[in-house]
Amino acid sequence: MPDTSYDLVVIGSGPGGYVAAIRAAQLGLKVAIVEREALGGVCLNVGCIPSKALIHSASLFREGKAALEAAGAKVDLSGFDYAAVWRGSRKAADRLSKGVGFLLKKNGVEVLKGEAKLEGPRQVGVTGIGRVDAAAIILATGSRPKTVPGFEFDEATVLSSTGALMADSLPRRLIVLGAGAIGMETAFVMNAFGVDVTVVELMERVLPLEDAESAALVAKEFQRRGVKLLTGMKASRLERGASGVVLALSDREGAESSVEADRILVAIGRTPNTEGLGLEEIGIRLERGFVPVGAWQETQVAGVYAIGDIVSTPLLAHVASKEGEIAAERIAQLLKEGPAPAETHVDPLLVPNAVYCEPELASFGLSEERAIAAGRPHRVARFPYRGVGKAVATERPDGQAKLVLDPATGAILGASIVGAEATELVHELLVAARAELRLEDLADAIHAHPTLSELVMETARAGLGRAIHA
Numbered sequence: 405m406p407d408t409s410y411d412l413v414v415i416g417s418g419p420g421g422y423v424a425a426i427r428a429a430q431l432g433l434k435v436a437i438v439e440r441e442a443l444g445g446v447c448l449n450v451g452c453i454p455s456k457a458l459i460h461s462a463s464l465f466r467e468g469k470a471a472l473e474a475a476g477a478k479v480d481l482s483g484f485d486y487a488a489v490w491r492g493s494r495k496a497a498d499r500l501s502k503g504v505g506f507l508l509k510k511n512g513v514e515v516l517k518g519e520a521k522l523e524g525p526r527q528v529g530v531t532g533i534g535r536v537d538a539a540a541i542i543l544a545t546g547s548r549p550k551t552v553p554g555f556e557f558d559e560a561t562v563l564s565s566t567g568a569l570m571a572d573s574l575p576r577r578l579i580v581l582g583a584g585a586i587g588m589e590t591a592f593v594m595n596a597f598g599v600d601v602t603v604v605e606l607m608e609r610v611l612p613l614e615d616a617e618s619a620a621l622v623a624k625e626f627q628r629r630g631v632k633l634l635t636g637m638k639a640s641r642l643e644r645g646a647s648g649v650v651l652a653l654s655d656r657e658g659a660e661s662s663v664e665a666d667r668i669l670v671a672i673g674r675t676p677n678t679e680g681l682g683l684e685e686i687g688i689r690l691e692r693g694f695v696p697v698g699a700w701q702e703t704q705v706a707g708v709y710a711i712g713d714i715v716s717t718p719l720l721a722h723v724a725s726k727e728g729e730i731a732a733e734r735i736a737q738l739l740k741e742g743p744a745p746a747e748t749h750v751d752p753l754l755v756p757n758a759v760y761c762e763p764e765l766a767s768f769g770l771s772e773e774r775a776i777a778a779g780r781p782h783r784v785a786r787f788p789y790r791g792v793g794k795a796v797a798t799e800r801p802d803g804q805a806k807l808v809l810d811p812a813t814g815a816i817l818g819a820s821i822v823g824a825e826a827t828e829l830v831h832e833l834l835v836a837a838r839a840e841l842r843l844e845d846l847a848d849a850i851h852a853h854p855t856l857s858e859l860v861m862e863t864a865r866a867g868l869g870r871a872i873h874a
């Protein structure tokens with residue numbers, strides 16, 4: 405039986421919950437974290453980590469094969485076993501989940517295994533354990549794959565992202581419904597391993613939330629590799645048969661068609677885990693299923709905080725972690741008279757978005773379309789990868805970086821990079837935007853040659869009208 409009274413009880417151990425628990429413990433609070441499944445939440449177990457492990461394997465597989473063939477070798481794939489690749493992704497997930505357990509222990513956070521439900525604004529009931537008291541509570545219960553009637557998951561032929569990540573075999577043909585980050589990353593992996601992939605998207609283009617020019621470059625590369633992209637298509641009906649599925653489609657004009665496959669991944673969004681938690685009973689009213697929060701992630705009920713995928717900020721691991729840190733620091737400030745958190749909330753314009761397919765796409769802030777739609781005065785600076793020596797030397801010359809700038813001050817309002825290592829390169833621009841650096845600071849900082857980081861320097865130089873290699 406654990407102690408029954410804590411300064412803070414965190415419900416859910418995803419990247420929001422475990423970071424909040426550790427930060428609060430570092431600040432001297434007595435903390436417990438409740439988890440009903442594996443430590444690390446969706447991100448570590450059935451999200452970011454195993455998906456990136458598979459993407460890494462898919463890239464090596466594709467590039468290794470291409471490099472050998474380019475050098476005249478005959479590549480013999482007999483004996484190829486996807487289950488071995490898949491086991492590698494599970495190993496990465498398990499290792500990091502154990503790592504979270506280690507970090508929690510090291511910081512003195514008590515782990516309560518069970519399902520939590522609020523029994524009052526200061527009480528949490530945990531299955532198998534009973535009631536624990538808390539001076540403050542952080543809700544970090546995350547989200548699950550969204551489904552719609554007729555498209556319910558059976559995880560055999562109709563897969564959620566979890567089912568797709570837990571499958572240890574490849575289909576011959578796969579339909580991916582939804583061309584957001586999860587859909588496009590899965591399509592990349594499956595295509596690299598030789599699966600016949602069709603992506604179906606309701607909007608007119610893939611990655612509809614990203615800069616249109618960048619998304620078009622991803623689409624072009626996917627098509628070049630043989631992925632079929634059906635955009636502007638409504639999935640109207642799904643038929644399940646013994647040998648797979650048939651998806652009925654209609655376009656904007658109402659013309660009907662269909663596509664067949666062995667399996668379908670339904671990746672059309674996520675639903676917050678807010679049911680059955682006892683929220684309404686303590687006075688928290690949901691908005692479209694999400695928990696509304698104010699400054700420091702505090703809900704309508706004082707002392708109860710909510711972070712991560714259950715609030716309506718972008719459903720991303722790094723957003724969950726930052727919100728966890730803000731809430732933990734606020735609670736420590738109130739309970740231990742600690743320093744105030746540096747921020748009251750996550751600034752949505754400084755949240756990086758990353759899509760890890762090939763080519764990678766990473767962005768933050770205002771896109772050109774959004775600046776136009778909002779009537780925001782702006783100008784755009786671009787620089788192509790082919791002007792960067794390292795990109796050419798390493799045979800990755802496709803793509804570009806694009807900045808949206810304030811025309812008066814040159815301040816960075818947004819950025820979108822599509823191409824090799826974009827998800828790493830974007831952070832130099834993000835730090836510059838956050839620190840309100842001038843374009844000159846990026847342009848005049850000497851960047852090692854040859855590096856892909858020279859792309860950032862040259863894009864800043866392009867913004868100043870003095871790019872050298874374009």
Ligand code: FAD
Binds near residue numbers: 415420438448450724
């Ligand atoms: P979660 O990670 O969802 O964790 C919530 C935890 O709470 C779970 O472990 C759950 O078991 C537990 N829980 C829920 N209810 C209770 C209860 N009543 N009692 C006890 N425990 C409970 N984001 C990125 O930033 N980068 C990526 O590359 C990325 N890739 C992704 C790939 C996939 C396939 C998916 C599905 C998601 C991906 N995401 C990515 C999104 C990311 O995983 C989530 O944004 C992140 O996990 C949210 O963290 P969280 O702490 O809010 O909740």
